[in-house]
Amino acid sequence: MKTFLSRGVLALAAVLLAMGVRCWAQESQAKPEASKAAVARGGPDPMVMTLRDCVTYALENNLDIAISRIAPQIRTHEIVGAKSTFDPTFFANATYARRTSESISRQQVVGGQFQQVPKSDVKSSTYSTGLRQKLITGATAELAATQTRSDNRAYHGSRTILNPSYDTDLKLSITQPLLRDAWPTYNRSDIRIRNNNRAISQYQFRTTVINTIGTVQTRYWNLVRALEDLRVRQQSLIRAEKFLESTRVRYNAGTVAKTDVTEAEAEVAARVEGVIRAQSTVKTREDELKRVMNLADGQLLSDISITPADKPSFEVKVVDRDECIVRAMQNRPDLLELKLAIENQQIQVDMARNQLLPKLDAVGSYNWNALGRGPRNSVSKLGEPEWIDPDFNDKSIGLTLEIPIGNQRAKSNHNVARLEVTDATLRLNNRELQVNVEVRDAVRQIETNTERVKATQKARELAAERLSAEEKKLDAGKSTVLEVLRAQE
Secondary structure, eight states: HHHHHHHHHHHHHOOOOHHTOOOHHHOOOTTTTHHHHHHHHHSSOOOEEOOHHHHEEEEEEEOHHHHHHHHHHHHHHHHHHHHHOOOOOOOOEEEEEEEEOOOSSSSSEETEEEOOOEEEEEEEEEEEEEEEEEEESSSEEEEEEEEEEEEGGGGOOOOSSOEEEEEEEEEEEEEEESSSTTTTHHTTTHHHHHHHEEEEEHHHHHHHHHHHHHHHHHHHHHHHHHHHHHHHHHHHHHHHHHHHHHHHEEEEHHSSOOHHHHHHHHHHHHHHHHHHHHHHHHHHHHHHHHHHHOOOOOTTOOOOEEEEEOOOOOOOOOOOHHHHHHHHHHHHHHHHHHHHHHHHHHHHHHHHHHHOOOEEEEEEEEEEEEESSSSSHHHHHHSSGGGSGGEEEEEEEEEEOOOOOOOOOHHHHHHHHHHHHHHHHHHHHHHHHHHHHHHHHHHHHHHHHHHHHHHHHHHHHHHHHHHHHHHHHHHTTSHHHHHHHHHHH
C-alpha cells in the first residue's frame, strides 16, 4: 500500500528534478569507490545497495550519460573552429617566367653607326611572402613582401640600364566591407551560435542525468515492491499450507467435508503459482535496475543479486503547485534548450537580413618599393630615409560595389529564417504548456496517493479483523473454508 504514495512521489520527483536540482553525484562523491568495490567483489552473495549507491553507480557507468557527455566536448571544439576564421594565414609563392619579343626598333645608332637591335628576351623570377588575416569587423588585412629579379638579354653590357634588376615591394592592403558582411555583430554570429549549441548540449546532458536519476529511483522502488510482493506471497503460501493442514485435521475429525480439503489444496497450488510469478518479477526488476546502472560483466548483465537496503516511508508533505510550476518554467533544461534554439534562429534571421544588403567595400593599399642591382641592395633601400619619398611609394584608395539583380537567394533565406523563428517559438510555447500539465498532474498524484495510502491502511486493519473473525467463526462451525480463504486474500 505504501507504493501508492511512492508512485506519486516519483512522478513529482521526475518533474522537480528537471527544474535544475543539482546532480546527486555532487553529494555522493565520497561513496563511488565504496559502491564500485561492492560491485567488483562478484560472487553469489547478494549485493546490498542503498538508493544513493545505485544512483552514484549509474552516474559513473550509465551508457546514456557517457554518450551525452561527449556532445559538449564536440561543441567546444566547434567553437575553436569557428574562432579560427580570424586566425592569421601565412602565404608564400615563387614564380619563374620568360618572355621573348621583337624590339620596337630594329636598328639603333651606336658610335655614329647603325647596329642591329637584338630581340627582347626577358627572364623574371618572383618571390613573395606575407600574412593575411580577417578582422572581427569583417575586414581583410594583408601585408606582403615581394621581390622580382628581371634580366633582359637585350641590355647585357649596357652601362645606362640597370640589368639585371631587383625590384622589392612591401605592400599593406585592407578591404573593409561597409554593408554586407560588415561589422562585429555579423562576423561573430557563427561563434555565438556555436556557444549556444554547446550550452544546448550541456542542457541535454543535464536532462539525461536527471532522467537517469529518475529511472534509477523508479526501478529501485519497483524492485523493493517486487521483493515485498514476493515476501507477502510467500507468507500467504505459508498461511495457506498451515490452513490446509488444519483443514485436513478437521476432515479427519469429521467436522468438514472433503470439498473443503480440495478447496484448501487448490488455494495452496494457486499461491505456489503466485510465488513463482513473483520470483520471476523480482529477477525482471533486478535486470531493469542493472541495465540503467550498466552493472555488467563484459557485454552481459551481471548475475549478482541486488538487495535494496532502503525501505519506503510514508510522510505527508504539502506541495505548492504554483511554486512548482514557476520553478519548472525557470529551470527545466528542456525549456532552456528551446529558448537557446530560438536565440540561434534569431541570429540566423539577422545574418540573412545582412545578406539582403548590397556589397559595398572600402579598399586601400600602401606599397613601399625599391630597385637595386642585387637582392640585398634592393631590400636595404627600404631602410633608407628616401624610401618614404612619394616618388618611391604607391598609394590607392577606393570603393567597390556589387548589387545582385533580384537577389532571390538572399530573400528566400531571410524568409526561411523568419519562419524557423516562428516554428521554434511555437515549439517552446507547446512545451511550456506540456510542462505545466506535467507538474499539475504530478502534484495531483501526490495528493491522490496520499489519500489512497490512508485508505489502504484502514482497509488493511479491517481486513485483519475480518480474517480473525472468520477463523474464529470457522472454529465455531459458523463459517466455511472458502470464506476463510477469501479473508486471507
